[in-house]
Amino acid sequence: MSALHRLRDTGPPETRALLRAGADVVPPVGLAETVRRGVEQRTAPRRRARARLWLGLGLLTGTAFAFGAREVVRRGERSGPTSHAARLARGAPVAPTVIPLASVPAPEAEPVPRATPPPAGEAPAPGASASSRHRAAHSAAGPRDPRPTSGVPAAPAPGVLASDAVDRIFAAPDDARPKAHDKAGGVRPGLAPRGGADEALVSPAERLLRIGVRWEGRKEVSLAVTGSRVHGQVRGAVVDLEVKPALLEGHIGGERVLLWLRREEASGTIGGRDVAFVLTPTQRGHILRGNVPGHGVRLELASRMLSFLPGCERDLLPLPEVPGRPGTTYQGLCPNGRRLRVHLPPGWYALPELPRLIVLGMLLTEKEDILRHEAPRLLPPPEDEGEEK
Amino acid sequence: MLMNVAARKEPEGPIGGDGAPTPAAEAALVAACQAGDAAAWRQLYDRCFPLVHRVVVRLGTPWREVPDVCQDIFVRVHRGLRGFRAEARLSTWLYRITVNEVNRAGRTGALWRAVGAVLGREVRSAAPEELRPDLVLERSQASTELQQILAAMRPKQREAFVLHEIEELSLEQIAEVVESPVETVKSRLKHARSDFERLRRQRQMQAAAQAALVAPEKAPSGGAR
Numbered sequence: 001m002s003a004l005h006r007l008r009d010t011g012p013p014e015t016r017a018l019l020r021a022g023a024d025v026v027p028p029v030g031l032a033e034t035v036r037r038g039v040e041q042r043t044a045p046r047r048r049a050r051a052r053l054w055l056g057l058g059l060l061t062g063t064a065f066a067f068g069a070r071e072v073v074r075r076g077e078r079s080g081p082t083s084h085a086a087r088l089a090r091g092a093p094v095a096p097t098v099i100p101l102a103s104v105p106a107p108e109a110e111p112v113p114r115a116t117p118p119p120a121g122e123a124p125a126p127g128a129s130a131s132s133r134h135r136a137a138h139s140a141a142g143p144r145d146p147r148p149t150s151g152v153p154a155a156p157a158p159g160v161l162a163s164d165a166v167d168r169i170f171a172a173p174d175d176a177r178p179k180a181h182d183k184a185g186g187v188r189p190g191l192a193p194r195g196g197a198d199e200a201l202v203s204p205a206e207r208l209l210r211i212g213v214r215w216e217g218r219k220e221v222s223l224a225v226t227g228s229r230v231h232g233q234v235r236g237a238v239v240d241l242e243v244k245p246a247l248l249e250g251h252i253g254g255e256r257v258l259l260w261l262r263r264e265e266a267s268g269t270i271g272g273r274d275v276a277f278v279l280t281p282t283q284r285g286h287i288l289r290g291n292v293p294g295h296g297v298r299l300e301l302a303s304r305m306l307s308f309l310p311g312c313e314r315d316l317l318p319l320p321e322v323p324g325r326p327g328t329t330y331q332g333l334c335p336n337g338r339r340l341r342v343h344l345p346p347g348w349y350a351l352p353e354l355p356r357l358i359v360l361g362m363l364l365t366e367k368e369d370i371l372r373h374e375a376p377r378l379l380p381p382p383e384d385e386g387e388e389k
Numbered sequence: 390m391l392m393n394v395a396a397r398k399e400p401e402g403p404i405g406g407d408g409a410p411t412p413a414a415e416a417a418l419v420a421a422c423q424a425g426d427a428a429a430w431r432q433l434y435d436r437c438f439p440l441v442h443r444v445v446v447r448l449g450t451p452w453r454e455v456p457d458v459c460q461d462i463f464v465r466v467h468r469g470l471r472g473f474r475a476e477a478r479l480s481t482w483l484y485r486i487t488v489n490e491v492n493r494a495g496r497t498g499a500l501w502r503a504v505g506a507v508l509g510r511e512v513r514s515a516a517p518e519e520l521r522p523d524l525v526l527e528r529s530q531a532s533t534e535l536q537q538i539l540a541a542m543r544p545k546q547r548e549a550f551v552l553h554e555i556e557e558l559s560l561e562q563i564a565e566v567v568e569s570p571v572e573t574v575k576s577r578l579k580h581a582r583s584d585f586e587r588l589r590r591q592r593q594m595q596a597a598a599q600a601a602l603v604a605p606e607k608a609p610s611g612g613a614r
Binding site for chain 1: 431434435438439442443446447455456459460463464467468531532534535538553554555557560575578582585586589593
């Protein structure tokens with residue numbers, strides 16, 4: 001042990017006196033007792049139990065927040081720009097498939113005067129209809145077209161079932177059986193009897209040319225796409241929408257739909273209620289955000305996934321393309337435990353991006369289960385098979 | 390393990406001071422505390438409190454905050470006793486907790502003073518209270534003077550100085566307490582000593598100057614009488 005002299009022994013006399021005289025500090029009377037009581041109170045078992053409870057609650061809250069934050073970050077990553085490395089890790093972007101415009105019959109419409117002439121490279125042929133010009137303008141955004149590539153069929157993604165297995169899962173329920181409350185005369189305007197001729201007479205081949213939405217345990221919903229029209233029935237509600245230049249109009253279940261389209265935005269009314277949509281391009285596709293009467297809408301369609309809120313937050317993955325089966329089919333298991341399959345025909349892809357995603361958003365999204373029977377709502381609530389009415 | 394502390398022979402003298410208990414007695418006391426013996430805890434507390442209080446005061450803690458700092462120290466001791474493995478002497482462990490807690494309290498106080506300065510509220514410093522006549526009278530003049538010199542020193546040097554000159558710890562013990570190499574402690578101590586001498590001389594000169602100012606004022610009144 002190294003020894004070092006101390007000032008109190010060897011220092012100057014004044015220092016020695018100061019250190020010797022002032023070294024002792026006598027605690028004030030009662031201080032020791034006061035401090036001891038405080039210590040005993042703070043270290044009492046009851047206090048420790050309370051501290052543990054607070055600690056546990058804090059940990060719980062922190063964990064919940066961390067998981068919530070992670071989910072928010074995950075969504076942000078999905079919608080925001082991604083790095084080149086991240087894109088490579090997820091798979092290179094897929095070249096789009098452009099449907100020849102000539103193959104899509106489009107009704108003639110009155111030309112709409114344009115304030116500014118289109119760019120030279122994008123100018124449609126003279127004499128082309130307004131709707132085809134509109135379609136051509138949207139087709140210019142081809143690289144963002146989320147449709148999977150054609151040609152070599154892609155290998156099924158992990159968790160994707162083979163087509164026949166999916167078909168077994170979605171074995172058609174005995175349809176065309178009218179429900180008790182759908183009797184003629186008991187249907188409100190805009191609602192058609194369920195299982196009408198429009199649905200019953202559709203052949204499987206024709207079905208592939210329609211937008212199809214099949215939830216496990218529910219009847220399939222399918223809408224025909226004819227040129228710029230989307231029409232059919234959704235749970236008894238007649239849907240008839242037409243995409244016009246700068247306009248999406250028609251009816252859903254007797255409610256008038258009128259949406260003005262301007263670049264990446266749409267606004268207007270559905271059944272007299274104000275609605276609006278915004279389309280945001282992402283690296284791999286598009287995100288549509290907006291609202292319909294009764295709920296908000298968020299739909300993301302990318303080259304290899306489809307998801308929408310509320311309804312199915314989880315990604316639906318595309319089935320491998322099969323020669324002779326036109327269109328793309330997305331399928332997956334949703335958080336509510338139901339499998340879902342969505343078929344998008346070539347005619348749907350031929351529509352401009354904004355209105356076609358709005359149609360899909362209106363068709364797919366559903367109010368939360370707890371609110372499903374509350375007004376207002378865009379479409380009749382889904383009825384699960386075996387559900388008591 | 391429960392132990393009847395009352396029946397055991399009490400260790401003599403405060404821990405760390407003259408007549409410190411033997412390591413065996415110290416270990417027995419700690420073991421009884423670890424077993425939840427309240428009487429043993431009080432015995433330990435009574436023996437440690439003077440040491441802790443003395444070091445807390447000498448390390449420059451404002452008088453107002455001394456009870457709180459002492460309480461924090463003993464709460465830490467109470468909680469830490471369960472994990473105390475007697476690898477170091479109890480006194481060394483106690484010194485380390487005390488020094489750390491005093492430093493923490495000093496940082497907190499500085500933070501509050503900074504916050505007060507930002508918000509435009511002046512946080513009352515300890516100095517005016519220390520100069521209160523009633524408190525000054527309670528303590529001896531030498532103790533007050535020593536306290537004021539120590540308060541003017543830099544914290545790290547004050548630690549080394551107090552532990553060596555007042556608590557009479559060896560350099561190795563101080564190094565263990567402050568968790569620094571012995572050479573560092575030696576260097577701090579060297580600077581602390583020169584600072585202490587310088588500050589003492591300054592105060593001496595100030596006192597002489599004050600005495601010189603007061604003396605001529607008293608002289609005429611004495612002459613008139």
